Structures are given as structure tokens and as C-alpha cells.
Amino acid sequence: MAILEIKNVSKFFGGLAANSDVSFDVHEGMIMGLIGPNGAGKTTLFNCITGYYPPSKGEVIFNGRKLNGLDPDKVCMLGMVRTWQKVRPLAKLSVVDNVMVGALARTSSLKVAREMAMEQIKVVRMEHRTNFLAGGLPIGERKKLEVARALATQPKILLLDEVMGGLNPAESEEIIQLILDIKQRGLTQMVIEHDMKAIMRISDRIVVLTSGEKLTEGSPQEVVSNPDVISAYLGEPHA
Amino acid sequence: MNKTILKSAFNILLVVGLLLIPRYVESPYALHMMILLFMSVAQGQSWNILGGYAGQHSVGHAAYFGVGAYTTMMLMHSKGVVPWVGVWAGMAAVVVVALIIGSICFRLRGPYFVLASIAVAEIMRLSAINLTPLTNGAEGILATEIPAFKIGATVVTDFVTKVPFYYIGLFLVLLTLAVTYWVQHSKLGYFFQAIREDQDAAHSLGINIALYKNIGLVISAVLTSLAGSFYGIYVGFVDPPTVLGLDVSVQIMLICIIGGMGTIWGPVLGSLILVPLSEALRSNMVTDLLVKIGMVNADSRIGIFLKENLSHAHVLLYGILVVLVILFMPDGLMGFVKKLAARRNREAV
Numbered sequence: 001m002a003i004l005e006i007k008n009v010s011k012f013f014g015g016l017a018a019n020s021d022v023s024f025d026v027h028e029g030m031i032m033g034l035i036g037p038n039g040a041g042k043t044t045l046f047n048c049i050t051g052y053y054p055p056s057k058g059e060v061i062f063n064g065r066k067l068n069g070l071d072p073d074k075v076c077m078l079g080m081v082r083t084w085q086k087v088r089p090l091a092k093l094s095v096v097d098n099v100m101v102g103a104l105a106r107t108s109s110l111k112v113a114r115e116m117a118m119e120q121i122k123v124v125r126m127e128h129r130t131n132f133l134a135g136g137l138p139i140g141e142r143k144k145l146e147v148a149r150a151l152a153t154q155p156k157i158l159l160l161d162e163v164m165g166g167l168n169p170a171e172s173e174e175i176i177q178l179i180l181d182i183k184q185r186g187l188t189q190m191v192i193e194h195d196m197k198a199i200m201r202i203s204d205r206i207v208v209l210t211s212g213e214k215l216t217e218g219s220p221q222e223v224v225s226n227p228d229v230i231s232a233y234l235g236e237p238h239a
Numbered sequence: 240m241n242k243t244i245l246k247s248a249f250n251i252l253l254v255v256g257l258l259l260i261p262r263y264v265e266s267p268y269a270l271h272m273m274i275l276l277f278m279s280v281a282q283g284q285s286w287n288i289l290g291g292y293a294g295q296h297s298v299g300h301a302a303y304f305g306v307g308a309y310t311t312m313m314l315m316h317s318k319g320v321v322p323w324v325g326v327w328a329g330m331a332a333v334v335v336v337a338l339i340i341g342s343i344c345f346r347l348r349g350p351y352f353v354l355a356s357i358a359v360a361e362i363m364r365l366s367a368i369n370l371t372p373l374t375n376g377a378e379g380i381l382a383t384e385i386p387a388f389k390i391g392a393t394v395v396t397d398f399v400t401k402v403p404f405y406y407i408g409l410f411l412v413l414l415t416l417a418v419t420y421w422v423q424h425s426k427l428g429y430f431f432q433a434i435r436e437d438q439d440a441a442h443s444l445g446i447n448i449a450l451y452k453n454i455g456l457v458i459s460a461v462l463t464s465l466a467g468s469f470y471g472i473y474v475g476f477v478d479p480p481t482v483l484g485l486d487v488s489v490q491i492m493l494i495c496i497i498g499g500m501g502t503i504w505g506p507v508l509g510s511l512i513l514v515p516l517s518e519a520l521r522s523n524m525v526t527d528l529l530v531k532i533g534m535v536n537a538d539s540r541i542g543i544f545l546k547e548n549l550s551h552a553h554v555l556l557y558g559i560l561v562v563l564v565i566l567f568m569p570d571g572l573m574g575f576v577k578k579l580a581a582r583r584n585r586e587a588v
Binding site: 071081089091101104153 | 424425426429430432433436437439440441442443444445446447448501
């Protein structure tokens with residue numbers, strides 16, 4: 001069953017179409033990869049889905065409910081949460097307090113929120129950092145903190161915007177394992193990623209965007225063997 | 240565990256000590272200074288909830304201070320309403336004002352919010368000057384006599400000495416501290432700080448930004464209005480520049496900037512520095528001190544120059560202090576103290 005349906009979504013900034021007529025479905029329990037060259041409109045699409053921008057045209061339907069125009073906090077309460085490409089730690093709060101802010105979306109008790117937060121900190125394996133200030137963490141741990149904080153809101157679908165961007169291979173591998181762990185627990189995920197090897201490994205299906213339009217959609221094997229995708233990434237071959 | 244017991248014991252001792260002061264101190268001047276200090280702490284702490292915790296740096300808190308003060312004074316002056324009833328009317332008026340201001344200004348972020356908050360406070364000041372039938376315009380409202388506080392037929396206090404004001408001031412301080420403590424230890428505090436640190440991230444985590452900013456504003460404004468009403472009754476006089484002027488807003492904010500924003504003891508520390516300092520500068524204490532230690536002859540040209548000008552220069556000296564604090568202690572005195580403590584802990588390990 002489709003948990004998230006993107007139907008003909010377009011987003012215009014003035015005369016520029018950052019997304020035009022994008023449609024696809026995300027099914028429950030799967031990992032949907034979203035790839036495309038720089039400026040293809042991946043993050044804009046995330047913003048349209050999670051309520052930061054209202055789509056200019058089209059519909060976003062989550063769990064059978066139309067989201068257009070709903071604020072990000074309402075979207076989160078419905079069970080859809082995103083992380084940020086440029087990480088946004090609450091710098092002057094400790095790691096556990098950061099994750100507690102997420103957990104407080106579901107409870108008013110600080111005690112319960114702390115327990116929920118500790119659970120997610122264990123999931124991303126950052127127990128040794130519990131009382132560190134988030135602002136002092138290295139980039140790899142900031143990325144994991146984003147994921148833990150998002151998970152603490154108890155989402156039904158998790159949208160990850162380039163969680164591996166700027167990480168070294170060992171850190172990326174850790175994130176890949178984390179994403180697969182989260183999938184094991186039955187959570188649906190949609191992942192924007194530049195690292196082709198990583199996205200091939202984790203995705204069940206991949207949507208390719210170029211210049212704001214959907215180029216193709218399919219299994220990882222179908223997508224990499226598609227000549228259009230190759231030319232979008234590497235340019236047209238010389239004739 | 241031991242540390243928390245020690246801490247609460249210290250706090251209790253402090254409160255008991257403060258409760259006992261009027262029994263042993265009779266000097267009206269000393270009590271006056273304490274009352275000014277209490278008022279400053281209450282103001283700073285009120286601002287701190289919105290500015291320090293939620294990160295919305297309002298430079299228009301004079302609006303709430305003034306509306307509280309004016310409502311209480313106007314009701315007492317023209318309708319004969321006793322202040323402890325008028326205070327509630329002041330708070331109600333401030334809630335309305337705050338929600339109107341919040342719904343407009345919170346659409347803006349950062350410096351734009353600051354500018355809007357200044358503008359709104361200025362509108363209130365100009366309204367107070369021009370709505371003469373209601374506010375008595377630029378002349379202000381003078382209350383020569385405060386009705387005695389009675390419960391039934393027994394007179395609790397007649398407000399002749401400074402002692403009742405001392406206790407009301409102390410109550411205000413404890414109230415604002417308690418509210419801040421409660422905010423800090425509840426969901427509200429987490430949401431406020433999340434909004435301060437990163438509004439977009441907070442929004443994505445299910446926090447209704449507009450709602451929680453307005454909650455912060457209302458709490459902050461109501462407490463500020465209480466301080467304003469207290470000011471009006473204590474001084475017995477309000478006019479637009481003294482309770483609605485821009486410098487009132489700046490003063491309120493400075494208490495927190497100097498003491499440390501977003502900390503429970505910041506406004507207390509800030510007041511402990513600013514209140515005696517401004518008093519010393521205003522009353523020419525510095526010149527007197529220089530004369531006393533023999534550095535300057537009171538009758539020399541320098542002595543006369545200082546005597547005439549230094550008290551007017553208090554705003555300048557004040558400004559220099561603020562610049563120094565912002566340059567060298569960007570997190571205020573509390574931030575500085577915390578940094579020192581952290582360094583000592585590191586060295587101990």
C-alpha cells in the first residue's frame with residue numbers, strides 16, 4: 001500500500017520550475033532513493049512534501065490524507081519527519097536534550113521523553129555522547145544526532161536529506177548500516193543521496209530527478225542501466 | 240545529592256534573610272535600593288523567558304511595563320479602583336496587547352522582529368501622550384495617596400512606609416524565579432530553546448512555532464506588567480517617557496544581556512551590577528569617592544567639572560560597560576562564570 005503519494009507536484013520560484021509535474025508512490029516498509037544531479041530539485045521536493053513550501057501545483061497525499069498547505073509541525077505530528085542536508089543541531093543543548101525535543105512531540109512528561117530519547121540515542125550508537133553539547137560534535141555525529149532526533153518523534157516515514165554528505169567512507173558505512181537497521185524495524189524511508197554506491201545498496205526503488213522533472217523510476221539495476229540516467233549524470237556521449 | 244541539599248539550603252537561607260531584612264534595617268534609602276533591585280530582577284526575569292529562553296529579543300517590553308503601570312494607575316486615579324484589583328486589569332490588558340503584538344511581530348524573524356517590537360512600543364508611547372482624556376497625556380498620572388490594603392475590615396497595610404513595598408517586590412522576584420524555574424523544567428522550556436537554537440529544525444520536530452512564541456510572549460508580558468503596576472504604585476507617578484520610553488525597553492534587556500540570557504540567575508546577577516552602578520553614577524558617588532581618597536580636590540577646577548558633569552555622563556559610562564561585556568563576555572556574566580567553572584573542572588580531571 002502506498003503510504004506517500006506524490007501526484008503531479010510542481011513548484012515554481014518566479015519563472016523557474018524547481019519541480020515540475022513529479023509523481024511517484026512510496027510504499028510501506030520500503031526505502032525509496034531519490035537521486036539526481038545538483039540542482040535537480042531533490043531538496044525542494046522534500047520541502048514541498050514536509051510543508052516548508054506549499055506545492056504550486058499537484059498533491060501530496062500521506063496515509064490517505066492530503067497535506068498541501070499543512071505546516072511542518074502538523075506534518076510531523078501526522079508521522080512524517082525529515083532531516084536536513086545542512087545539519088541543524090540545537091547547538092547549546094546537550095545531545096539527549098536535542099533528542100528529547102523530538103520525543104516531546106509525543107509526550108508531555110520529561111521523564112518519558114528522556115527514556116524515549118535514550119532509546120533512540122542507543123539506536124544511533126551515541127550513548128557515550130549523551131551529555132555533550134550538540135554544537136561541539138563532529139559532522140558524522142551531528143548527522144546521526146539528526147536521525148536520532150527525527151526518530152524520537154515516532155514517525156511512520158523518515159525523509160533523509162543527504163545524511164552521508166561530507167562523511168568519510170567509514171562514517172558512511174555506519175550510516176548505511178543505520179538506515180538498514182531502521183528498515184528492519186519496519187519504518188518507511190525516503191533517502192536523498194549523492195553517493196551512487198550507497199544508494200544502490202540501500203534502495204528498494206529509485207526515482208531520478210533532473211532539472212526538476214522525473215526522468216525515470218525503477219529498481220536500482222533498472223535505473224543504472226538506463227541510458228538517460230547515464231547521460232544526465234555524465235553528459236551526452238560525443239557523436 | 241549532597242550538592243543539591245547544599246544548594247536548596249543556601250536558597251532557603253537567602254530567602255529567609257531577605258524576609259528578615261526590614262526588621263533590622265530601618266534606613267528608607269537602603270530599603271529603596273532593595274526595592275529597585277527587586278523591580279529590576281523581576282523585569283529582567285520576565286524578559287528572560289521570551290528573550291533568553293525562546294530567543295525572541297524584544298526591544299519593546301516597555302509596552303507591557305507601561306500598559307501594566309498605566310492601567311493600574313488610571314483605574315486608581317479616575318475610578319478609584321484599588322491597586323490589587325487594578326493589577327489584574329493591567330494583566331488582562333497586557334494579554335490582549337501581547338496577543339495583538341505577537342500575531343503581527345512573530346511573522347518576522349531576527350532583526351526584523353526586533354525592529355517591529357520597538358515600533359509597537361513607540362506606538363504605545365505616542366498613544367499615551369495623545370490619548371489625553373484617558374491617560375492625561377504628557378503630564379502623566381500622579382497618585383498622591385494609595386488606599387490601604389484591607390482584608391474584610393482588618394487593615395493589612397496602609398503603605399505609609401517602604402516595608403510593604405519591600406515585601407511586594409520580594410514576592411515579585413520569587414514569583415518570576417518560580418515561573419522561570421517551571422518553564423526551564425517543563426516541555427515549554429525545551430520547545431522555547433529549540434525555537435531559539437533553530438526555528439526551522441524546531442518546526443520540523445512538531446513544534447507549533449507561532450503558538451509557542453505567543454505562549455512565551457504572554458507569560459513574559461504578564462510578569463512585566465506586574466512589575467509595571469508595582470512601579471506605578473511605588474513611585475506614585477507614571478508618564479509616557481518613564482514607563483513607555485525606549486530606554487525602559489533597553490534597560491530591561493540589558494539586565495539579561497549583562498547577567499546572562501537564558502539562565503535563571505542571569506537577571507539576578509545583572510541587576511546586582513546595574514542597579515547599584517546606575518545609582519552610584521547618578522548620585523555622583525564617583526566624584527565623592529575621588530574627593531574622599533584625595534585624588535581630586537573638590538574645589539579645584541577638575542573637582543567642579545566632575546561634580547557638574549559626571550552624573551550626566553552615567554549613560555555614557557553605562558554604554559561603555561555594555562560594550563565591554565558584549566565584547567569579552569558574549570554569554571553574560573553567568574556564561575563567564577560557567578566557563579570558569581568548566582575550566583576548573585577540566586583542570587581537576
